[in-house]
Amino acid sequence: MWTITFLGTSGSVPTRNRGMPAIALKTEKEIILLDCGEGTQRQMIISKTSYMKVKRIFISHMHADHFFGLPTLIQTMSLFGREEKLEIYGPQKIEEEMDKLFSVGHPIIDFEVESFSVSDGEKISFGEYSMEFIEVDHSVPTLAVKIKGKDKPGRLKVEKLLDLGIKPGPIYARIKRGEDFYYNGMLIRSRDFLGPPKKGPTIVYSGDTRPMEEMIDFSRKAHLLIHEATFPDEEADKAYESYHTTPSQAIEIAKEAGVKALALTHISPRNKSLERREEDYKKEFPSLIIAKDLMKLWIAGEEISYEDISHTR
Amino acid sequence: MWTITFLGTSGSVPTRNRGMPAIALKTEKEIILLDCGEGTQRQMIISKTSYMKVKRIFISHMHADHFFGLPTLIQTMSLFGREEKLEIYGPQKIEEEMDKLFSVGHPIIDFEVESFSVSDGEKISFGEYSMEFIEVDHSVPTLAVKIKGKDKPGRLKVEKLLDLGIKPGPIYARIKRGEDFYYNGMLIRSRDFLGPPKKGPTIVYSGDTRPMEEMIDFSRKAHLLIHEATFPDEEADKAYESYHTTPSQAIEIAKEAGVKALALTHISPRNKSLERREEDYKKEFPSLIIAKDLMKLWIAGEEISYEDISHTR
Numbered sequence: 001m002w003t004i005t006f007l008g009t010s011g012s013v014p015t016r017n018r019g020m021p022a023i024a025l026k027t028e029k030e031i032i033l034l035d036c037g038e039g040t041q042r043q044m045i046i047s048k049t050s051y052m053k054v055k056r057i058f059i060s061h062m063h064a065d066h067f068f069g070l071p072t073l074i075q076t077m078s079l080f081g082r083e084e085k086l087e088i089y090g091p092q093k094i095e096e097e098m099d100k101l102f103s104v105g106h107p108i109i110d111f112e113v114e115s116f117s118v119s120d121g122e123k124i125s126f127g128e129y130s131m132e133f134i135e136v137d138h139s140v141p142t143l144a145v146k147i148k149g150k151d152k153p154g155r156l157k158v159e160k161l162l163d164l165g166i167k168p169g170p171i172y173a174r175i176k177r178g179e180d181f182y183y184n185g186m187l188i189r190s191r192d193f194l195g196p197p198k199k200g201p202t203i204v205y206s207g208d209t210r211p212m213e214e215m216i217d218f219s220r221k222a223h224l225l226i227h228e229a230t231f232p233d234e235e236a237d238k239a240y241e242s243y244h245t246t247p248s249q250a251i252e253i254a255k256e257a258g259v260k261a262l263a264l265t266h267i268s269p270r271n272k273s274l275e276r277r278e279e280d281y282k283k284e285f286p287s288l289i290i291a292k293d294l295m296k297l298w299i300a301g302e303e304i305s306y307e308d309i310s311h312t313r
Numbered sequence: 314m315w316t317i318t319f320l321g322t323s324g325s326v327p328t329r330n331r332g333m334p335a336i337a338l339k340t341e342k343e344i345i346l347l348d349c350g351e352g353t354q355r356q357m358i359i360s361k362t363s364y365m366k367v368k369r370i371f372i373s374h375m376h377a378d379h380f381f382g383l384p385t386l387i388q389t390m391s392l393f394g395r396e397e398k399l400e401i402y403g404p405q406k407i408e409e410e411m412d413k414l415f416s417v418g419h420p421i422i423d424f425e426v427e428s429f430s431v432s433d434g435e436k437i438s439f440g441e442y443s444m445e446f447i448e449v450d451h452s453v454p455t456l457a458v459k460i461k462g463k464d465k466p467g468r469l470k471v472e473k474l475l476d477l478g479i480k481p482g483p484i485y486a487r488i489k490r491g492e493d494f495y496y497n498g499m500l501i502r503s504r505d506f507l508g509p510p511k512k513g514p515t516i517v518y519s520g521d522t523r524p525m526e527e528m529i530d531f532s533r534k535a536h537l538l539i540h541e542a543t544f545p546d547e548e549a550d551k552a553y554e555s556y557h558t559t560p561s562q563a564i565e566i567a568k569e570a571g572v573k574a575l576a577l578t579h580i581s582p583r584n585k586s587l588e589r590r591e592e593d594y595k596k597e598f599p600s601l602i603i604a605k606d607l608m609k610l611w612i613a614g615e616e617i618s619y620e621d622i623s624h625t626r
Contacts (some may be wrong), residue, residue: 015358039352
């Protein structure tokens with residue numbers, strides 16, 4: 001099961017109820033942060049998200065609302081004795097930007113932090129999941145990311161194996177690993193003894209962007225598309241001018257891409273009509289989720305569920 | 314009347330209830346920020362503290378918890394059309410540090426921000442108030458600040474003036490300004506026609522420091538001393554090692570200095586005994602205030618009052 005915690009859901013500036021952009025994605029073993037706006041550390045404490053489990057951080061772009069939570073978070077990790085390396089992925093020149101950011105004042109960072117600039121179309125596998133990047137249409141170099149969990153082998157057809165006289169043991173493990181091999185002179189093809197594989201979850205996160213055609217293919221059939229909705233529909237022209245998206249534009253992409261669920265975030269204080277029009281939007285796209293700070297969302301198999309645990313301030 | 318709003322009262326790391334260090338001091342005309350930790354902008358929104366009125370910011374030192382709220386706050390000021398210059402005062406090399414901090418990523422800052430490094434003993438007058446700095450005993454160059462409101466002229470002795478045949482008019486204004494002059498051949502000495510001057514408020518803020526002798530003289534007879542209390546009394550040795558203070562040490566300074574009120578802040582999550590022992594500490598120093606996030610405090614004449622408006626999370 002993967003858990004997504006919305007740590008901050010505002011855009012550009014914070015509000016009383018929405019902090020700066022940050023999302024924690026918890027896979028089976030670790031946490032990936034998607035952007036790390038100011039206040040992320042505190043939101044992690046409040047939502048009980050362990051920052052020591054954070055292994056990788058994706059920074060969509062270098063606008064101030066998306067990364068100024070990094071220095072204190074990293075220094076706290078160090079204060080608490082972290083030794084494991086931390087990796088930061090982001091757009092071009094992120095290495096230099098992070099070097100500069102982490103050298104302001106008198107920082108104490110006693111573990112390795114490595115930054116990697118990635119580019120359009122790049123895909124990296126990390127065992128448990130892969131990350132794929134696409135360049136999006138914003139005013140500065142900006143990336144969206146697709147995180148895909150590894151498929152898991154289907155259920156072992158135990159009865160069929162027993163019928164052939166193959167008893168539980170190391171052979172079963174080889175079949176589960178997908179190996180083909182001879183056993184007592186008999187060719188064992190794993191796929192004959194396994195049910196359909198369980199597909200890993202696919203999540204797409206697009207930080208700031210204009211709506212773009214390429215996002216449809218990029219998020220095709222994803223379990224969850226997390227898309228920005230900075231401006232209200234009434235201000236589509238302003239959204240375009242400032243390289244942002246409106247709720248209806250994001251819904252259009254989600255529909256075309258056939259994603260299972262769409263979560264709207266990066267909701268600017270000027271997008272006042274979004275929550276008022278929630279029911280209308282849900283008629284367009286029933287599995288729409290309007291992200292709130294501290295909301296959690298779970299993906300297990302094909303099931304997506306969420307609970308609104310926003311605190312009332 | 315001056316208003317003090319505690320925006321963040323934690324030390325080193327935030328907690329569920331305490332944000333990173335920042336205090337807003339509102340004088341009659343403007344706001345001075347005392348430190349600007351991460352999350353300051355959001356706390357200002359929640360406490361309805363206008364960030365457009367901030368004219369000067371004092372940064373006690375360049376540890377990460379004390380200044381990482383600056384970049385987003387300043388960019389938001391710019392976004393909202395600020396044109397008035399902003400001044401930042403802090404320890405040596407703050408000019409270079411701010412230049413670096415404000416150049417990370419793609420900042421948009423369309424108004425002038427000027428930084429000034431100040432040193433031990435320096436005093437600057439700004440008309441409405443003065444700021445005086447003292448170097449304190451911390452692990453990196455760190456300053457405390459004393460902010461002193463200008464004394465106001467005493468009440469005009471109108472009856473005495475009328476007895477001498479001097480009627481209301483420009484003469485009264487000259488007396489109020491403290492001028493001495495001849496009027497109809499008569500020497501008018503302002504002090505003869507004015508009651509005792511109303512003393513301006515004096516506030517001392519010490520960010521991070523070991524307890525130090527010089528703080529007693531520096532805060533002598535101040536209306537309010539805001540002092541750090543990072544560690545509990547039980548950990549006085551650790552406080553010393555890491556250049557911090559305990560509540561009893563701060564109380565000792567407040568007593569020796571004869572300040573009217575003492576507010577303890579920069580309360581680390583490890584100082585768990587402070588609030589439990591509040592009543593004991595108040596026996597030692599009755600006008601003790603344990604700062605909480607969003608708490609407000611008012612100084613009018615010799616009166617100091619405060620209200621706890623902390624939100625329950």
